[in-house]
Amino acid sequence: MGDHVEQIRPLDASMDEEWSRRTREPHLRAVSASRHRDGHWWWVGVDVMEFVRTEPLESELRRRIAEALAGVGGVTGVEEEDREVWTVTGTPAGRALVEAVAQVVDDLADRTRGAF
Numbered sequence: 001m002g003d004h005v006e007q008i009r010p011l012d013a014s015m016d017e018e019w020s021r022r023t024r025e026p027h028l029r030a031v032s033a034s035r036h037r038d039g040h041w042w043w044v045g046v047d048v049m050e051f052v053r054t055e056p057l058e059s060e061l062r063r064r065i066a067e068a069l070a071g072v073g074g075v076t077g078v079e080e081e082d083r084e085v086w087t088v089t090g091t092p093a094g095r096a097l098v099e100a101v102a103q104v105v106d107d108l109a110d111r112t113r114g115a116f
Contacts, residue, residue, distance in 0.1 A: 003021065003022065003023045003024070003029065003102075004021070004022055005019060005020070005021045005022075005095055005098045005099055005102070006019070006020060006022060007019050007094070007095070008020050010034060012034070014036060014037055014038070015034045015035065015036060015037065016035045016036065016037040017034070017035040017094055018032065018033070018034045018035070018094070019032065019033045019034075019094035019095050019097070019098045020032045020033075020098070021098050021099075021102050025109075026047060027047055027048065027050075027051065027116065028047075028048050028105070028109055028112060028113065028116075029047075029048070029102065029105050029106065029109060030047040030048075031044070031045065031046055031047070031098045031101045031102050031105065032044070032045045032098065033045075033088075033094045033097040033098050034094075035094060040089055040090060040091055041087055041088060041089045041090075042087070042088040042089075042092065042094065042097060043081065043085055043086070043087060043088075044069060044085065044086045044087075044088055044097050044098075044101060045084055045085050046061075046065060046084050046085075046086070046101055046105065047084065048061075048084075048105055048112050048115070049061065049062075049065075049083055049084035050083065050084050051112075051115040051116055052112055052115045053115070054115070057108070057111055057112065057115075060108070061104070061105075061108060061112070062080070064104045064107075064108070065086065065101055065104050066078050066080070066086065068100040068101055068103065068104050069086055069088050069097060069100060069101065071100065072088075072092045072093075072096045072097055072100050073092060073093075073096065074090045074091040074092035074093070075088055075089070075090045075092045075097075076089050076090035077089040077090065
């Protein structure tokens with residue numbers, strides 16, 4: 001199985017749309033995006049952030065993830081919701097959100113492998 005982004009059926013009824021990056025290294029490189037039914041916002045999950053807790057890597061990842069999300073067309077705002085979840089407002093495409101963050105985790109994968 002190679003890495004790829006696909007639309008999946010939301011497991012939560014409050015979600016209207018969901019995208020997921022499938023990868024052989026899910027704890028390191030998986031990214032997901034879920035759009036809420038009641039508004040123009042997405043939740044973007046970045047699995048590796050559960051494990052990265054050393055500086056300067058953690059801050060670099062957080063900064064680059066926020067920048068990548070903010071750079072997606074249609075995004076009007078980005079905020080950290082939780083350790084591994086970002087809230088994105090606006091009207092971006094779910095696939096584009098996942099692909100933007102996937103580029104960041106791929107760029108830093110060699111460094112984040114040490115977090116496990």
